[in-house]
Amino acid sequence: MSSETGFDPELYKRFPTTEARPKGELEQLDEVWCGPRRPWEWITAINNNYIGVYYVGAAMLFFVLAGVLALLMRTQLALPMTGFLAQETYNQIFTMHGTVMMFLFAVPAVEALGVLLLPQMLGARDLPFPRLSAYAFWAYLVGGLCFFASLFFGLAPNGGWFMYPPLTSMTYSPGINADFWLLGIGFIEISAIAGAIEIIVGVLKTRAPGMTLDKLPIFAWAMLIFACMIIIAFPSIILSTLLLELERALGWPFFDAAKGGDPMLWQHLFWFFGHPEVYIIFLPAAGAMSTLIPAVAQTKLVGYRLVVLAMLATGFISFGVWAHHMFTTGMPQISINYFSAASMAVSVPAGVQVFAWIATLAAGKMRFNTPGLFAVGGLVIFVMGGLTGVMVAMVPFDWQAHDSYFIVAHLHYVLIGGMVFPLFAAIYYWTPMSSSRPLSERWGKWIFWLMFVGHNVTFMPMHLTGLMGMPRRVYTYLPDRGWDLPNMISTVGSFMFGLAVVLWMIDMIRNFRPFGEKDAGNVFGGPGLEWLPAGRYSLRSVPVIKSLYPVWDQPNLARDVEVGRYFLPGAPRGERETMITSPINAEPQYLQRMPRPSSWYVWGAIFTAGFFLILTIQAYVASLVSGVLAVYCILKWCWGLDRPSGPATVDVGGGVRLPTYVSGPSSHGWWAMVITLIVSGMVAIMACFSYVFLWSRRPDLWQAPPEIGSLLLTLGLLTAAGIGAWASQGALKLDRPRSAGIAAILMLVATLAAGGAFAAEASAWWSSGLRPNASSQGATVYALLAWQGTFVGISLLMGPFVLLRWLCGLVSPRYPATFEVVALFVAFTAVQGAATTLLIRLFPGVGA
């Protein structure tokens, strides 16, 4: 094998080692990775074994809550003209059902599965940013619970889970219900993005040595693609919620046709996120299916390479189908045809995966245990949903079925078959790994059949109800339309499904009881590293991977790993550590020092949630205080970062020595910053799209930009900011006596230049007479400026932060990691500012 980093692959031959491990090594590892000992420590825990379980538990809690809302709706619709729920309550309940299922259950559940499983699966001690995982989890839980609680005060959103304006504009939704959705969901998506960053860096940088891309577990591939899709898709929903909230709060007319706005812009932005969202939740579930089906069938996955390709292709093509939710909006016919073609094309990679699963089941010996049943059941339901998906991809049929119960049936077949059943299969399959105790097989089979039959009894008749003309989102219907019987059948089915979920909850509570025997082992004969004996530190030692199915193909692996014959058998520096490897060949690069629990990220999450949620009720001062406290907590958290300690290199086993500190593209922090900047860049790109789109709607409302002199001043300052940021890190690397001080001052100057550029540009536009609430041009120009202003604000915090670190002696040429990521951020701010400035100044041209 050729080397990616200069690491000699011959060193792998030293493993498994033969010499005995030092006495007390395992005890020290156990102590370093100890679990919570005091009650408060259960909240500040950061290890994935805790956060992952909390995360899955919270997601399933929201699944149950949204399920209860579904049962309320089905009770209301069981008979015509019933008064079980008032119309407004029904509107809030169907909005919350969709919103909670999509935003608080589906995405977090699969993200949670990743946080829980990936470290063990990849052979890492933990994911690289455990505090970020904890922050994302607590922000999600606190934000999600407060958001759900709005239902109890009659303040829940009521405009549907897609919140189309003008229905959700201030004119038609004057209360704060819509604001709860806009601020709550926008905030929760930030938490999802934090999780995605963790997963991308985790999969690319914390794999066991030798786990090259062709030996990467299929679930890890799925999680990698899933997280990349989040990075590309979610900025769109963040932007759209910001724009609608700006319109509602400040009257900036992005979607108000009277002032040049266009409600279609919302649909484009929402569905650019919303349709990939379906695949975002499908892919990890598909990854779980591709992992557990080989275990169920006791044979290797048929077509591993093609399944990887199919997942990659799904990731790409799913971004080309957003407008298939908009076939009835009057888009140009040729555009509709492109989206129709892409909607049919996306079924090809999904089909490849389905055939791979069927072929694997056929090639092996299918065992009808509970995970197997859920996998096959999910497959059947998903294929049925996929077929109706091809039907609605055809424009003439979609025109007929749009907004009818046929679509409700289709989307539930896709989502339940593509995500819920695989998730239950995954829970049954991996619970023995997590709790060391399998769930009941007898109960599991009852639960499966109740759920499978319940699902089909609920949703199969909805195809007919829809074709008979029943529209979606109606709170009741008249008798003698022929809808009574299918609605009653659907309601009976939904309660069967509900009963299955209740039985599953009882079994889960039974399973996680804190007493009784706990020694399940590899119950289903799984082939992955997650089935090796493990503790809170994950695997005792990190093995060299030689196969895609290491537990099946590498003899004595479990024994050798358990006695510490591979990499990192202990804690060489007496701290929490994990090995960072290269992204393609997984060659060891350095030893990452992992954080220990503290409370800053928990408080940071609570205050961040507080900032957004208090803003909803328009208590601006309290919200501001919460925001300032959140920033303080996050800065406090960052203050402890990048503090190298101990020797420069350590022995990680077999005489292999690794550095304990690196910076630049080799370091995990650099990768995280780059991904964060991609997210920000995507928001800016979508905002630029909004600008051009709104111009194309009403070019007659566009006024000339400010005079060219101010443009030159803005660009000059931005260039100074960019060059200053890069020069500052260059100055630090020179390693001269005054390097650190010069670098810190250069960075401060760079951030001030960025601030000056922002002030100059905002002032130029204000002087030109353009106002944000006057026209769509004003709204988009000031929105772009506000986005840039946010980055400038963060840069202006970073400048003094770096200066303070220098004054405290924390900036050194030998430890430039913090400095490098700050330089990246400031340089990005400058580039983003220059790009958006050029767009709003030069397009569509002077005096358009």
Next chain:
Amino acid sequence: MRFWLLILGGLLIWTAHFLGLYLLSSASDVARGDAGAWNGAGLIFSLICLMVIAVLCWRCIVWLREKPRDETRAFGLRLAVAGGLLGGIGVVFQTLVLLAPV
């Protein structure tokens, strides 16, 4: 980065092609010009994309025949070929829209 570009090449070209066609159709809508001319531009763009995919696949097949230096590279090349074929099918599928009568 080159390795990733190779693996994802076919799918990236599909993306560029899709966005290109969407931009052309949007521009045609805004300009309200001759639809046939815009379709012609779309067809030429599609042909270019197909040629790039063909070159990518051919190059990867040649590298595969030269016996790659390790399994991971071979894996990447095979993915690139399959991704190129899938991307090509997608490009052809999208291009069919342009062949419909104006």
